[in-house]
Amino acid sequence: MKTTSAVALLMLLASPPCFAEQASSNKPPSAGVSVVTQSGTAAAQGQAQAQPEESRWRLGIGLGYGLRSNPLVQSDDIPIFVDIDIAWFGERLFFDNGDFGLTLVDNEFVTASVVGRANSDRVFFGKTDTRFVTVDLAGQPLSQAAELTIPDRDYAVELGLELLADGRWGQLQLTAFHDVSGTHDGYEIHFDYGYGWRNQRWYIEPSFGLSYKSEDLNNYYWGVRPDESSDALPGYQAGSGVNAHARLALRYQINRRWAFALVGEFENLNDEAAASPIVADRDVLGYFAGFGYRF
């Protein structure tokens, strides 16, 4: 005890004045690990760095490798090497990776916005091939070789309402979009629910949902019009249907800027789309593994 008191006194004397208060309770050095327990937050004590004001911009880039299968016949899968994230959020207006929005309501229960976007079904039609075939898509032999071209489809500009909510129970997204570009004149109602778990650097988020596609929308993308049909490609009229999707995202935060991400996704095309002669596989599968950087 005497030794302890002597060392404490020496430290008190040797310490600068601002140390005095603490030094009186300091113990002499020991080989073991000492535990200091304090629960004051940096914000409460006002000494550590304050959080910077959030930028209206959100910029990021993901680099890695991934693939999304293409459900169309005579098509190539869609490779993914880069994912760019560009978003800007103003007071009410926002731009989020191709979506333009005007927020009408934003409270603790719901965020409601009018959103304009491009339809995502078009993406598959950019990776199709033209081939000469000797059998039709049903496997029946043709009298002579015929050129089989997957019909081209355009992007549709859609306008709709988006309802978002979140809480400890997860996050919910409900959207309804209608074509305003005269491309397919149809509409889509989309529902998605996700729940994320975090354990420090690790974050995992499964999500799933349904998308109702109206007859006009479904038929525009997955139907085959009479003027597009041939000996090799029979005409087809698609009705409305419901797509189902599920997704699992896993992320490891390396540091403030970098993260490693693994994503797997599954989408099941609706019956009407799956029955189309231009569809080879109703399941769309995809994955991506790579590194993300936040600016």
Place this chain on the structure above:
Amino acid sequence: MHLTVKPVLCITDKRTPSCDMTFLVFWQSEQSGYYCLFNDFDEAPLRCWTETQSGELSDKRTVQSDFSYWMTDDDIQSLLAVVRVEVLRMDTDDRRRRRRTRHVWDIL
């Protein structure tokens, strides 16, 4: 002087708005001497060591923003080593930004 702190990154979000963690601080010097460990929360040192070449301390703390640990000798102005602990906030006060899930293939 070599100062190591583990972990140096702590992540918060809406469900866990602060980090309740135990930081393990380890220091080592080539020379024995009088050394003190500080952090941003107190003007007084967390602990001082005399005639020692290394030390270790476990610091249980609840934090919401970045802060630093640093070592000095008997002159507190002499910054011998510093390690910054980053508190990374993964959520946002902007509800739209937080609630909007991006397109299905966005991965960031």
